[in-house]
Amino acid sequence: MQDLTLVMAQLDPLVGDIPGNAERAIETVREARIEHKADIVVLPELFLTGYPPEDLLLRASMEARLEAARQRMADKVARDVMVIVGYPGRRDGGYYNLAGVLYNGDWLGEYAKQVLPNYQVFDERRYFTPGNxxxxxxxxGARLGVLICEDLWEGRPVHQAREAGADILVTLNASPYHQNKPAERLALFAERAREVQRPLVYVNQIGGQDELVFDGGSLVVDAQGELCVRAPHWQVGLMPVGFTHADGHWVPQAGECEPLAEAEDSLYCALVTGLRDYVNKSGFKGVVLGLSGGIDSALSLAIAVDALGPDRVQAVMMPYHYTADISQEDAAEQARMLGVNYEVMPIVSMVEACNETLAESFAGTPQDTTEENLQSRCRGVLLMAISNKKGLMVLTTGNKSEMAVGYATLYGDMVGGYNALKDVYKTWVYRLAKWRNTQDPVIPERVISRPPSAELAANQQDSDSLPHYDTLDAILERYIEDDMSAEAIIAAGFSEEEVYRVVRLVDRSEYKRRQAPVGVRVTSRGFGRDRRYPIVNGWQPGE
Structure with a gap:
């Protein structure tokens, strides 16, 4: 019995680019054969369509395109290498999430995913029939039991594969990232391997796709659940693992093991990857954002530069009467530190023109948030004009705490095509800014240390209208992530008045969030496809 080399292909497919993904697969197998003398190459779940293909799966031409891609692979994939690759397919009246096995020009078999996730961001039952x-x-000489993603989490197909004679479990995955997910995966896979006393191979995709981001981290654990090999997170690449046959068992050999990154590092990489792939895959030249001198836009600018490079980022300071001198100084200093294109466009004349035009209609009414929102909307007009003229996507900068309670202006600071911080609570914004400065300083320290303010009125601070962010975020996490009722949150030690106030703000701001730009999901419950609440409803806080 000879040794075996399996290569985990951690790749970034483009959703819908079936011919392009097929060519990526062909080139990957060629490289794996030459560089690593691969016997087996495993690619991620639904690789040929990219994940998730959503309603592209309903297109009439989907099956023909997939058949052409599979034939192309059969004709061109290197010989003497077994390839296991994911794709959808119609078979015997059903539509399945499949893993196909290709060897020497022949498709030897297909496995249909048995456990179809239908929770959080997943809705595979909308499209697929479960396998059985x-x-x-x-x-x-090695018997490979093929599985797909959720099969591992549910567990039954793992035992089924062992009972069918599998020596090694091989699973194709498109497992999106959220905070703490890498550690959760490793613990689960180790448990599954121990349950069936078989080594387990986990191959994950990488890259951003709309609001999802995939972190890679492909790995192998042995039959005792011990980690043998782990590919780097956030990097495309090939990771080989050798198997030897001893005492009737296939044993994975120890290889490279990327350590788990600290929480801030992992989260920051997720934000950078999500933004980079959204911009690049969508074909934008770069991004433009309003740089206010505050913490959110400062962190957004750092992420944008790390994702795209300074030459593809434009920052615009748009001061008004309430914009502090230190905000203007700090914005200019950060733009200099990062080397981005930076402009100052005062909005005083725009706001005054709007107020003059509205004066007759507003006669006899006191000033309120309407006038504050006009400032924000004038800024949005300028950013969208730059976007139209220069082909730059507007990067909006609000955080999850603000979006949760509606502390944002529709068609103002919410204007944009993408929001890197959409699923990042304010307390994490500060943590990330401090962490990023430990790598190399890119945010002026005063931006981090001064009290946060929207600067839409004199001497304004966020704490004037919101609880302090430590308290606000603790309430929001319980209400949004954990689905706790208001009473349960109060029972956990929070002020009844603050809890009910926050919960009401969250509930009544759904209409704003529906109109907000897409942003990468990095928590276990993000706004978007992950949390689907009706805009109009009679639900009462506390229920």
Whole structure:
């Protein structure tokens, strides 16, 4: 019995680019054969369509395109290498999430995913029929039990594969990232391997896709659940693992093991990856954002530069009467530190022109948030004009805490095509800014240390209208992430008045969030496809 080399192909497919993804697969197998002498190459779940393809799966031409791609792979993939790759397909009246096995020009078998996730960001039951049988393929003396993603989490198909004679479990995945997810995965996979006393191979995709981001971290654990190999997170690449046959068992050999990154590092990489892929895959030249001198826009600018480079980022300071001198100084200093294109466009004349035009209609009414919102909307007009003229996507900068309670202006600071901080609570904004400055200083220290303010009125601070962010975020996490009722949050030690106030703000701001730009999901419950609440409803806080 000879040794076996399996290569985990941690790749970034483009959703819908079936011919392009097929060519990526062909080139990947060629590289794996030459560089690593691969016997087996495993690619991620639904790789040929990219994940998630959503309603592209309903297009009439989907099956023909997939068949052409599979034929192209059969004709061009390097010989003497077994390839396991994910794609959808119609078979015997059903539509399945499949893993196909290709060897020497022949498709030897297909495995249909049995456990279809239908929670949080997943809705695979909308499209697919569940499979009901295992697939075990023998190659060079090793019997490979093929699985797909959620099959591991539910567990039953793992035992089924072992009972069908699998020596090694091989699972194709498109597992999106959220905070703490890498550690959760490793603990689960180790448990599954121990349950069936078989080594387990986990191959994950990488890259951003709309609001989802995939972190890679492909890995192998042995039959005792011990980590043997782990590919780097946030990097495309090939990771080989050797298997030897001893005492009737296939044993993975220890190899490179990327350590788990600290929480801030992992989260920051997720934000950078999500923004970079959204901009690049959408074909934008770069981004433009309003740089206010505050913490949110400062962190957004750092992320944008790390994602795209300074030459593709434009920052615009748009001061008004209430914009502090230190805000203007800090914005200019950060733009200098990062080397981005920076402009100052005062909005005084725009706001005054709007007020003059509205004066007759507003006669006899006191000033209120209407006038504050006009400032924000004038800024939005300028940013959108720059976007139209220069082909730059507007990067909006609000954080999850603000979006949760509606502390944002529709068609003002919410204007944009993407929001890197959409799923980042304010307390984490500060943590990330401090962490980023430990790598190399890119945010003026005064931006981090001064009290946050929207600067839409004299001497304004966020704490004038919101609880302090430590308290606000603790309430929001319980209400949004954990679905706790107001009474349960109060029972946990929070002020009844503050809890009910925050909960009401969250509930009544759904209409704003529906109109907000897309942003990468990095918590276990993000706004968007992950949390679907009706805009109009009679639900009362506390229920």
């Amino acid at each position: 049988r295992p697939l075990v393929i023998e190659h060079r």
